Amino acid sequence: MRLTQKRVAAVLSHLREYVQIPDSLIIVKATGIDWNGLSAMVEKDANCPAREEVLVILKEQPEWVFDAQNRIISGRKKQLMDLRGGVPYNYLSEKFFPELRNTTISLSYKNDTKDSQAERQEDENDIVKEHGSSLHPSSSEVAGLENEENDTSLSTPVPSSGHFSSADDKIQRLAIKTNFLYDAILMPSLEVEYRIDNRWSVAVEGSVAWWKRDSRHKYYQIATIVPEGRYWFRTRKPWHGHYVGLFAGGSWYDLENGGRGYKGEFFMTGLSYGYMFPISRFLSLETGLGVGFLHTSYEEYLPLDGHYVYQQTSKTNWVGPVKLKFSLVWRLWDKQERGSR
Incomplete structure (x- = not known):
């Protein structure tokens, strides 16, 4: 199970203790890496190694680079990991990535009316959104990137509203x-x-x-x-x-x-x-x-x-x-x- 799925499961397990909502109303969406948030953090940090090069990659490098067979061969994250032997990437991993990993839960509700099924479905799409990313390098730098945003939905009861951030890396x-x-x-x-x-x-x-x-x-x-x-x-x-x-x-x-x-x-x-x-x-x-x-x-x-x-x-x-x-x-x-x- 990928990091995003684990984070979703942990949050929904916590919420299950307080509220009962039908599984059919739960929608989980993994939006991938928060590149804009990372770029903003780097711009404010004058101590970031190779800061200008990092910003160029974040702003100009495509998120994915494909070959002629439409296979992923590189990307924004891969470029960061390879930059100057990985020193800037390790700095980002240590200082910024924990804050960027987060889960956002929103609840939308209204009184039961005779609204059309299309309107009801539109409201349900905003019930739960989960934002997360696996920013730490995996054992495969490219193959791991290809599946970064393929997390599946999880069905678990959801409460009213809240915001959770999680970075469970223990640093000895x-x-x-x-x-x-x-x-x-x-x-x-x-x-x-x-x-x-x-x-x-x-x-x-x-x-x-x-x-x-x-x-x-x-x-x-x-x-x-x-x-x-x-x-x-x-x-x-x-x-x-x-x-x-x-x-x-x-x-x-x-x-x-x-x-x-x-x-x-x-x-x-x-x-x-x-x-x-x-x-x-x-x-x-x-x-x-x-x-x-x-x-x-x-x-x-x-x-x-x-x-x-x-x-x-x-x-x-x-x-x-x-x-x-x-x-x-x-x-x-x-x-x-x-x-x-």
């Missing part, structure tokens, strides 16, 4: 993670990632190990924090697929294993690549690798007669792998946007 915008690799070396880690939209997210990862045994001159103390911005490639669902990122971070450390010790800090920056896939409704696994530049400056010392004697200051530069990840991800904050009733 937040993810909390722990890196098993760091946890395994007794350096507990925590990462928080926020999804800005379907393509972009920001994350901050921190890890801390603060172990020491003074009697044996053993120190394993390190604290790291790494912010990162990520670009997600197009996938069927958010939080599922490949991404690339840009990160920069720093660390403070004191490392000694009974002999020469090293105390200092380092800075690193680079590019990351990763892949995340779900294992349940709220959990995912993520693997990733970060490659870049690391610079560290540290003091070397030796434990002598109960004191830590400074030896020298050293610096080291490194280019290569600087991050490795195998994380458990908990996706949460189901932000559910709904219209008014």
